[in-house]
Amino acid sequence: MTPDLIVLAGTIHTMDGQTHPQPVQAVAVSGGLIAAVGSRQEALDWAQAGTRVVDLGNATLTPGLVDCHMHPVFGLDLTIGVDLSSATTLDEVRALLRNEAAHDGGWLRGWGLNPNAFGPVPLHRSVLDDVSGGKPALIRLFDGHSALANSQALETAGIRGPHQFEQASEVVCDADGAPTGFLLEAAAMELVQRHIPEESFDERKARLATLLRDFARSGLTGGHIMDHSEDSAALFQALEADGRLPLRLRSAPWCMPGSDESGWKELARSIGTGGQRWSVEGIKLFVDGTVDNGTAWLYEPDVHGQSTAPFWPRPEEYSAAVRYFASRGIPTATHAIGDAGVEHVLNALESLPGTVPADVLRRTVHRIEHIETVPDELVERFRRTGVVASMQPTHCTHYSLADHTDNWSTRLGAERANRAWRCRDLREAGVTLGIGSDWPIAPFEPLPIIADAQLRRRSGHPEQEPIAPEQALTALQALEGYTSHAAKAAGLWDVSGSISVGKRADFTAFELDPLTTAPDEFAASTVLGTFVDGEIQFMLERLT
Numbered sequence: 338m339t340p341d342l343i344v345l346a347g348t349i350h351t352m353d354g355q356t357h358p359q360p361v362q363a364v365a366v367s368g369g370l371i372a373a374v375g376s377r378q379e380a381l382d383w384a385q386a387g388t389r390v391v392d393l394g395n396a397t398l399t400p401g402l403v404d405c406h407m408h409p410v411f412g413l414d415l416t417i418g419v420d421l422s423s424a425t426t427l428d429e430v431r432a433l434l435r436n437e438a439a440h441d442g443g444w445l446r447g448w449g450l451n452p453n454a455f456g457p458v459p460l461h462r463s464v465l466d467d468v469s470g471g472k473p474a475l476i477r478l479f480d481g482h483s484a485l486a487n488s489q490a491l492e493t494a495g496i497r498g499p500h501q502f503e504q505a506s507e508v509v510c511d512a513d514g515a516p517t518g519f520l521l522e523a524a525a526m527e528l529v530q531r532h533i534p535e536e537s538f539d540e541r542k543a544r545l546a547t548l549l550r551d552f553a554r555s556g557l558t559g560g561h562i563m564d565h566s567e568d569s570a571a572l573f574q575a576l577e578a579d580g581r582l583p584l585r586l587r588s589a590p591w592c593m594p595g596s597d598e599s600g601w602k603e604l605a606r607s608i609g610t611g612g613q614r615w616s617v618e619g620i621k622l623f624v625d626g627t628v629d630n631g632t633a634w635l636y637e638p639d640v641h642g643q644s645t646a647p648f649w650p651r652p653e654e655y656s657a658a659v660r661y662f663a664s665r666g667i668p669t670a671t672h673a674i675g676d677a678g679v680e681h682v683l684n685a686l687e688s689l690p691g692t693v694p695a696d697v698l699r700r701t702v703h704r705i706e707h708i709e710t711v712p713d714e715l716v717e718r719f720r721r722t723g724v725v726a727s728m729q730p731t732h733c734t735h736y737s738l739a740d741h742t743d744n745w746s747t748r749l750g751a752e753r754a755n756r757a758w759r760c761r762d763l764r765e766a767g768v769t770l771g772i773g774s775d776w777p778i779a780p781f782e783p784l785p786i787i788a789d790a791q792l793r794r795r796s797g798h799p800e801q802e803p804i805a806p807e808q809a810l811t812a813l814q815a816l817e818g819y820t821s822h823a824a825k826a827a828g829l830w831d832v833s834g835s836i837s838v839g840k841r842a843d844f845t846a847f848e849l850d851p852l853t854t855a856p857d858e859f860a861a862s863t864v865l866g867t868f869v870d871g872e873i874q875f876m877l878e879r880l881t
Contacts, residue, residue, distance in 0.1 A: 338372050339385045340365035347395035352821045353835040366842040366871035397850040401558025401843030402783050403823035405727050405771030410569040412777040418446025424454045434468040445474035462487045462518025480627045484526045486518045494529045503595035505648045546581050553583040553875040555782045556864040558843040563621045565590035573615040582614045583874040589619035594649040601661045619668035623648045625678035633675035639748040656685040664693045670704040683718050702828040710756045720766040725826045727771045730790040731779040733758040739802035761808045771826035772818030788860035790815040796860035812852045842871035
């Protein structure tokens, strides 16, 4: 062995599930793969002329953190304009928008709007008309599944009444048939979005490069991207050609209602395409929308009589699409938030044996994304089916409250709200649980997310009451969600997810130990560096 790199640390958590006879404090890398794991004393024998040694002192090293659900390119469009995520009242929303309108040319844009800030005031275009200064305005709500347009934007888009769509989308109208400005789901939002001037490729490339650099600085070495387009491919190719792709990315293009087998075939052709650090490796589907908008798929209606319909008007066509991809060994990831939606996905996956060859089933990983409220019987079916759960702890801690006064909980009622984000129950049932952010729906920084998963409240806010605290993950389970379970969620456990000989040399270095540090303290601590393929992608200057 002639290692290119040796990394030394005070503690190395291998995440391989093995008991090591002595503390692991050294790892050697050769050709982008892990060549040896052992003690500092053993590392003295590994070093050769030309081997680079990075000594992190008392720091902690783990397998590289991987965000299991994110939207970096799609998020470029969702994060234009003023960030409204900090606004907790309607007055704060108006103040932020007035300030943006005074400085923004063309369209007034905003994102991250939490409907809880509106209180009892209905979402209506008049709120934007009052602050937009005559400009057309489109404001994205925090969930990414809805937007509010003002009167000028509706006029520009020619929206004067209800629309019919091939998927569960809606131009919300009042009793007289006049649009309120509230647009539900992608097809409705696109009616306005298509009229907004687009950024240039170079502008998008620069913004994406900055974003990915920030991802690396936060401790991420990889991400599962739950969307893909020709624009995504071109941007990743351009950044990789410039040597500016600092983490490993796996994308999944959308399969939407209204598509048929010819469309599915075209999506299937994209699988495996990509570059050195990015590739298309699965298909993303939606079976419902969101609780906050009344577009989730629930067994029983919410308090407004909503959330009773699937995203696919003919859900049997969703099941047929899943069978098509599964039979070809193509992984699927399905957005399913409500209990009826999750059940339908499980039904579709449970129907695969007998229609898909057993060897294909064994090697293909299928996932359900979000899983916000489910009863006991569905938790058990996850284990039996072998489906992966992919969840975002900060969706719970940022957008719901223990006293059930938030929009999500109020819509569901106490019984269903008490089933919020059942992370611990799924883990204890033996289910693989990948953890992520869903950026830009919630912040991407992994350390606060790992902390929130343990606290069941926002890290740094000890005054807040935990939400369903019995669903708290242990420190080990939370870290596994970003490392070993993230690898299993992508079907990559044989090549990543632990610090083991022969696996990829992707690492994250921490100032504090994620397994022994109090969650609030860990959330506020520093990431010291990241490595991908044994190459430093980010390192604090004092360590270089």
